[in-house]
Amino acid sequence: MTKFAIGVDLGGTNLKLGAIDEKGTLLEKIEINAETQDGPSEVIKKICANISKLNERWGQTYKLSGIGAGIAGIMKLEEGRVITAPNLPGWEGFPVRSRIEEGIGRTFKLENDGNVAALGEKWMGAGRNSQHLAFMTLGTGIGGGLILDGQIWHGISGMAAELGHITVYPEGNLCNCGNYGCLEAYASATAIVRGARHLIKTKQASLKMKELFVSSKEVEAKDIYRLAKLGDSSSVELFSRMGTSLGIAIAGLIHIFDIDTFVLGGGAIPSWDVFEDSMFLEVETRSFVQRADPRNIYKSQLGSNAGIYGAARLSFL
């Protein structure tokens, strides 16, 4: 009987579940609004109900190997508890693993969302030919995951791969974490919008960008991307700086780890074509290792499914 696993991916907005067989075939995917404002107990109910649904549907033709989740927060993995989760209100200290285990009557594997996405890309995505990879999600913030020797690298307190908080410009933009010049303050979707607002405030914005902010109340990074594609100088500048800052961070990671594969995912990936040139140029300029022996910097192949793939993979390892 072929095995399958259920992978859960809980972000600040969406809850995704996937039933995936051991060969990596996605049998079924469920995606619903997480409604995290209702607090953890309600979200746990949703998770458990949907796990049961998938298990009932697929557990007859396949043998359930296990269930795991990636959750958008910093976890105390031994205790199965959330430490902090800025995008999940009310989850601080919540004993998520035991609560899910009570709900489903089975053991459950818990992970951080960046780690499972990295593992997903390693298993069935852009990193499947590598034993080592660094993964970054470029979204509202920047998350990360590190795979070394085929395994998630957790560090001593489960806080490894906070790649968005590598300093790239020591005297640069203020980051949400309190530090100045973090990668996240330059290469997240939020940073692009903030950068645009700053250009407008300091009267450096192009005419087109000013018009965008006049015509739209809720400007998003993708609106600025559209302007960049039209050649708008301010928008091009912001994405170029995004690429440069990614290049600085990736060159650093090459010198630190000497790994061969970097995978970038998240909501900002559709704008790849407007930041890739400056990113690759920067990595090459800054790294003699890259010049001697070029490393792979890939777009995520699994996109928003990376999390459920990696969460399912936890049960096959």
Place this chain on the structure above:
Amino acid sequence: MTKFAIGVDLGGTNLKLGAIDEKGTLLEKIEINAETQDGPSEVIKKICANISKLNERWGQTYKLSGIGAGIAGIMKLEEGRVITAPNLPGWEGFPVRSRIEEGIGRTFKLENDGNVAALGEKWMGAGRNSQHLAFMTLGTGIGGGLILDGQIWHGISGMAAELGHITVYPEGNLCNCGNYGCLEAYASATAIVRGARHLIKTKQASLKMKELFVSSKEVEAKDIYRLAKLGDSSSVELFSRMGTSLGIAIAGLIHIFDIDTFVLGGGAIPSWDVFEDSMFLEVETRSFVQRADPRNIYKSQLGSNAGIYGAARLSFL
């Protein structure tokens, strides 16, 4: 019969050998001028002769476990060959392992010098209570070594832990590697002297610093350290920037790896007291992980013996 191993540490200037027993007792140390200008064959002769000497002297009361070396260069470890070694003229491409093995008639373990120093500190030095550590030597340049799960992390091409080439100031000083703003361009002994020369050239130097360069032809970092200890503003500024740049890099490493121990060694360590404050402050300011759960940043405990300890350790693993 207690085991012992012979560790060799070949730098640009000195050749060191140590006979060390399996408990970490240094039985004997030999330190001679490497005379690298005579080319690799002459240096190999010296290495082999001294290995034999140590083996004859200690091989009767102890059982020889093995022999290993750390060499100041980038190595192709599988082939036992040097790729590049800026401080060892004529060693590019040199098949160092096979040549030593021919000379001593035994197998021989080869490593990069930063890696063995890291392993030495892990075994008997400042990192002996940690499974993971990042080591940096602050000398003419900045070398590094990474120990993850108790093992040297090599990366895919043996070029990992080039920690001196992490960019800390993207638009900063030119580094020898061709990049701008590398850690090495701020926190090596060379960088301190260059920084002083720059202050003089741009007429920003203090009177004391100007006097130093007038009175001495070959100013070294330790001369500038002495001025810093006397409160000279220009010298204090240079060491403070050294500490700040180390702090930026270490904060990044904490976010990347989440490891608990950082060990700094090399010729610049005697000036620890004039750069430590700015280093610790910078790590704390930049890293929420450090603020939540402070990591250890230690001086090397083995000093210039770290290399022979680590090289000997290769045979006990």
